[in-house]
Amino acid sequence: MILNPIDLLSALKARWRSAALVGGILFLMIAIAAFLQPRQYMGTSSLMLDLSQTDPTEDGNNQVRVDTESIVGTQTDIIRSAKVVNAVAKEAGFVDALPAELPAAQRIQAAAARVRAGLIITTGRQSNVMQLQFLDPDPEVAAKVANLAAKIYMREQVELRASPARGSAKWFNEQTADVRRRYELAQKRLSDFQRAHDIIGINRMDLEAEKLKNMSYQLTQAQAEAAAARSKTGAGSVSDIEGSLIVQNLQEQVATQAGQVSELAKTLGPNHPGMVAANARLRELQSKLASARGSQSAAVNANSVAAGRREGTLRSSMSEQEDRMIRMSDVQDQLMVLQRDVDAARQTYDTVRQRFNEAELKSQISQPNASLLDEATVPLLPAKPNILLWLVGGIALGLVGGVAFVILGEIVTPRVRSASGVAQATDVDVITELRPVPARTLWFHKQQEAA
Numbered sequence: 329m330i331l332n333p334i335d336l337l338s339a340l341k342a343r344w345r346s347a348a349l350v351g352g353i354l355f356l357m358i359a360i361a362a363f364l365q366p367r368q369y370m371g372t373s374s375l376m377l378d379l380s381q382t383d384p385t386e387d388g389n390n391q392v393r394v395d396t397e398s399i400v401g402t403q404t405d406i407i408r409s410a411k412v413v414n415a416v417a418k419e420a421g422f423v424d425a426l427p428a429e430l431p432a433a434q435r436i437q438a439a440a441a442r443v444r445a446g447l448i449i450t451t452g453r454q455s456n457v458m459q460l461q462f463l464d465p466d467p468e469v470a471a472k473v474a475n476l477a478a479k480i481y482m483r484e485q486v487e488l489r490a491s492p493a494r495g496s497a498k499w500f501n502e503q504t505a506d507v508r509r510r511y512e513l514a515q516k517r518l519s520d521f522q523r524a525h526d527i528i529g530i531n532r533m534d535l536e537a538e539k540l541k542n543m544s545y546q547l548t549q550a551q552a553e554a555a556a557a558r559s560k561t562g563a564g565s566v567s568d569i570e571g572s573l574i575v576q577n578l579q580e581q582v583a584t585q586a587g588q589v590s591e592l593a594k595t596l597g598p599n600h601p602g603m604v605a606a607n608a609r610l611r612e613l614q615s616k617l618a619s620a621r622g623s624q625s626a627a628v629n630a631n632s633v634a635a636g637r638r639e640g641t642l643r644s645s646m647s648e649q650e651d652r653m654i655r656m657s658d659v660q661d662q663l664m665v666l667q668r669d670v671d672a673a674r675q676t677y678d679t680v681r682q683r684f685n686e687a688e689l690k691s692q693i694s695q696p697n698a699s700l701l702d703e704a705t706v707p708l709l710p711a712k713p714n715i716l717l718w719l720v721g722g723i724a725l726g727l728v729g730g731v732a733f734v735i736l737g738e739i740v741t742p743r744v745r746s747a748s749g750v751a752q753a754t755d756v757d758v759i760t761e762l763r764p765v766p767a768r769t770l771w772f773h774k775q776q777e778a779a
Contacts, residue, residue, distance in 0.1 A: 343734045350733040351726030358722030362713050368463045370448075370711035371470035373478040374702035377403060377456045403458065403698070404449050406488070407481050413440045413447075415480045420473050446470075447477060457701060467706045474704035482696040489697075493690035500684035507680045511673035518666040525659050543646045550639040578617040585610040 377399065406412060417423055417439035426435045448461040460477045464470040589606045596603045 343737055346737065347730030347734050351730035353726075354729040355719075355722040355726040358718060358725060362715055362718035362722070365713040365718075367465060367710040368712035369465070369467035369470045369707045369709075370461050370463050371467070371472070371474035371704035371707060372459055372461045372702070373474040373700065373704040375458045375460065375478055375481070375698045376701045377458055378697040378699075400451050400456075400458065403481075403485075404451075406485060407449055407460065407477065408444070408447070410440065412477070412480055412484050413443050415484070416473060416476050417443050419476050419480065420469070443473065443477075446473070458698070460704075462704075463711060467708075471704040471706045478700055478704075482698055482700070485696040485698065490690065493687045496690075497684055497687035500680055500687055503680055504677075504684060507673070507677045511670070511677045514666070514669045514673040518663075518670050521663060521666055525663075543642060546642055550642050574620045578613060578620055582610065582613045582617055585613050 414436055417436065420439075420443070422439035422442055423435050426438055430438075443462075446463040448463070450459045450461065451457070460474050460481075462470050462473040462477065464473065585606070589603070589610050592600075592603050592606050598604075
């Protein structure tokens, strides 16, 4: 039997008490089941993640941006890791609450399973806020575990970031001694080679070349001076001697004295004391003039000899310097090889020390990539069961159950409740349908007739 909507409404009107009773019973059963469900309270703590994954020890230009989903997924896996979960189980007291006769590993596993069963991690879409939720029958335990999960996660995150840096710093520190030893050995080989070949400084070839250049300049000057000195000892020596101030002064004195002798000779005889004194004075001046000329001539010859000797000395020194530079050419190549070894060893040492300092600085990082946004508080209402949702479901189930009971009653004991029902049951067309007059309408007509 198929009920049309009109028959169904008529049936509901006729059997509404039965439908209400069935719906009420179902609602009451759902409500009782909801209130008999064990209470589960949820503690929630919020973390704000640093999605940029920046490192405070590095330059801002070198920072690398990572995909947001991969960061959130990584942090979720860290929270669910055995290291974090086991630490939460221990600090929450779950391990101590288990029987002491159980093995330690089994107690830790059971406590960690309890944490994993109640721990819920949620993240908002396009958001860097992560919520750590924990379900437990005790509201205080729920809040405590949620806060512990956030706290231990941030602590372990710092440890995970700093631990590789500490390992790197330790390794670089161990390598420093070997790198320093190689640097010192290369420096010693260079120093020994320089002492063995009487070389001071790596640029000794440049110094020797500069020294040869200076010698060449000095030799040019010495050659010019020697040529000038030799020219003075030849035909030009008389003019140089006569041009001397001492010789010229003595020549003037001799000429003056000779004039005085000539004047005295006109009036005095040769044996006159004045004439004798004048002639003696003249001879003395002439002797001084001859001596001065001899001294000047010797000086010119001595200058010529000295200039020639200096030219020869410079030629010899310059020849020795050229031979020294020829010998040093091969030595300089070996010296450059040793110097490159020293530079490479020093660069390696500086690099190792720099990397050690960077790793040591990173190992001291104490800031996680997350910060506590909201701390979990003790919840007042249970998260499970949801009483309101259960009551709404009970109402819906009661309505459906009441309607189903009416339909079932109509199927079991069918009734004709409308003209369409009569037509369907008898396969005869209904010409008209007589409906009872409503009581209100009947009362109104009686009032009209009485008036």
